[in-house]
Amino acid sequence: MSEMLPVIMAFVAALISIVATWLAVQERDMLIATLFSALQSTCYALIYYLLMAPDIVLVYLPVSVGILPLITIILIKKTERYEE
Amino acid sequence: MSSATTFLLTTIMISFIINIAISLYGVFAKPSLVKKFIALTIFSDSVNSFAILIGFRRTPLGYPSIAVMPSPPQSVEDLKRFVSEAVDPVPQALVLTAVVIGLAVNMFLVGLIMLYYKYYGSTSTRRVKI
Amino acid sequence: MRLSDIAIGVSMAMLALLLSYLIVYGGLGPIATLNLRPLAVSFLNYTYNPWKIVYSAMSPEAVTAIVWDFRGLDTYFETSVLFIAIVGLIALFRGANVVQGVSSKGLSIIVKTSTKLVAPLILVAGASLAFHGHLSPGGGFQGGSFMTVAMTLLAIAFSIEFFQQKKLTLNRLLAIRCIGLLAIVVVSVYLLVKAVLLGGYAYIFQNMPRINSQYSMPSWFLDRPLAGILFFFNLSESIAVIGGLTLGVVLLLLREEELKAIIGGGEHE
Numbered sequence: 001m002s003e004m005l006p007v008i009m010a011f012v013a014a015l016i017s018i019v020a021t022w023l024a025v026q027e028r029d030m031l032i033a034t035l036f037s038a039l040q041s042t043c044y045a046l047i048y049y050l051l052m053a054p055d056i057v058l059v060y061l062p063v064s065v066g067i068l069p070l071i072t073i074i075l076i077k078k079t080e081r082y083e084e
Numbered sequence: 085m086s087s088a089t090t091f092l093l094t095t096i097m098i099s100f101i102i103n104i105a106i107s108l109y110g111v112f113a114k115p116s117l118v119k120k121f122i123a124l125t126i127f128s129d130s131v132n133s134f135a136i137l138i139g140f141r142r143t144p145l146g147y148p149s150i151a152v153m154p155s156p157p158q159s160v161e162d163l164k165r166f167v168s169e170a171v172d173p174v175p176q177a178l179v180l181t182a183v184v185i186g187l188a189v190n191m192f193l194v195g196l197i198m199l200y201y202k203y204y205g206s207t208s209t210r211r212v213k214i
Numbered sequence: 215m216r217l218s219d220i221a222i223g224v225s226m227a228m229l230a231l232l233l234s235y236l237i238v239y240g241g242l243g244p245i246a247t248l249n250l251r252p253l254a255v256s257f258l259n260y261t262y263n264p265w266k267i268v269y270s271a272m273s274p275e276a277v278t279a280i281v282w283d284f285r286g287l288d289t290y291f292e293t294s295v296l297f298i299a300i301v302g303l304i305a306l307f308r309g310a311n312v313v314q315g316v317s318s319k320g321l322s323i324i325v326k327t328s329t330k331l332v333a334p335l336i337l338v339a340g341a342s343l344a345f346h347g348h349l350s351p352g353g354g355f356q357g358g359s360f361m362t363v364a365m366t367l368l369a370i371a372f373s374i375e376f377f378q379q380k381k382l383t384l385n386r387l388l389a390i391r392c393i394g395l396l397a398i399v400v401v402s403v404y405l406l407v408k409a410v411l412l413g414g415y416a417y418i419f420q421n422m423p424r425i426n427s428q429y430s431m432p433s434w435f436l437d438r439p440l441a442g443i444l445f446f447f448n449l450s451e452s453i454a455v456i457g458g459l460t461l462g463v464v465l466l467l468l469r470e471e472e473l474k475a476i477i478g479g480g481e482h483e
Binding site: 007 | 114
Binding site for chain 2: 351459
């Protein structure tokens with residue numbers, strides 16, 4: 001059972017990431033969509049950690065949870081916040 | 085252990101496929117360029133996850149270990165045990181560079197969208213008539 | 215909902231069903247097998263192998279060994295792609311420069327103080343990841359990304375004029391990026407130049423002694439493995455990544471007053 005636990009946690013994170021992706025695509029407010037995209041990235045980072053890929057986690061955390069939402073927020077600040 | 089683990093891993097992979105489908109729907113159907121950009125980043129992340137999941141393995145003893153030796157091996161038996169327990173490092177090495185390069189290319193895309201907004205006054209592809 | 219949206223949605227659902235069908239029947243290869251692929255077994259065997267040193271990278275970290283030794287040329291060209299993407303961004307914003315005195319205040323004093331505390335810690339963590347990339351999980355790309363986060367925090371909290379005051383102009387960031395790439399080139403041809411001068415044979419991206427070649431980079435430093443070329447490549451790559459990505463973030467953070475020069479005039483319909 002203890003060997004199953006990491007796989008079950010990765011399974012739950014994968015299910016959460018589906019919901020986060022759907023909300024990020026459907027949301028009309030871009031700022032909230034960016035936050036959902038960051039939530040999806042966090043779930044993926046957890047999955048990578050549980051699949052024994054620490055190198056990917058270390059590069060994925062600053063890139064996809066840190067810098068990508070940041071430049072998306074810069075883009076939203078300089079353009080439009082709401083989809084038509 | 086084996087059949088339940090295989091079921092869970094297959095479900096994780098199918099969830100990646102569903103994410104790919106949803107994000108491709110966002111890229112194709114949504115008019116806003118910013119929304120297209122967000123969906124594109126999700127798409128690239130999901131495709132990278134495929135490679136990581138392909139590199140995962142089972143071991144006869146239990147959960148596999150990372151592809152890093154805790155200390156230099158002292159004998160051939162240490163090396164054999166490491167090879168029998170570690171996960172596949174090749175997909176990780178491929179994804180590692182792809183993530184950073186993807187960030188640089190995404191920055192270029194963000195600059196393009198900014199200039200698009202400067203010229204046309206909107207980020208919607210439906211409103212602008214070129 | 216338009217008709218085209220529904221058509222796209224239905225076709226994407228068909229795509230997901232088709233790919234899932236392929237995976238359930240093993241179309242994309244088996245998932246989580248008991249045996250590794252032969253290529254992975256070979257790489258894991260020769261990552262740190264003191265008994266067959268002519269095939270080995272002498273690094274306990276398998277991923278860094280693959281990235282910089284076994285597939286070094288591949289990674290070099292991927293670094294060039296990163297460089298070219300940043301060059302494209304510079305070409306988009308050509309002629310723009312950071313102007314002093316537009317809004318040099320930055321964020322509030324609370325944010326500034328906490329950034330002063332946190333940013334050096336992130337920089338040190340990233341540097342340790344880059345320095346220990348051949349011993350523990352980490353490496354040049356990871357360390358560079360971590361340090362870019364710290365630089366981005368500084369750019370947001372203190373405004374981008376802070377970089378200008380610290381003599382970290384756009385041209386200088388580009389110079390740091392080029393120095394990193396140049397250091398990779400120098401390290402990769404170092405043994406070749408040495409072999410040409412002293413006589414004998416060597417290869418580019420050569421790490422340990424190979425068949426026909428006696429030259430090698432140092433594999434141990436005092437009492438711990440150095441893995442030769444990997445250490446220097448990790449350092450150069452982290453410098454390259456921090457220079458390039460910080461330059462990209464600063465270019466994206468340029469204000470209206472600075473962008474007017476490159477757009478020319480106002481918006482038009």
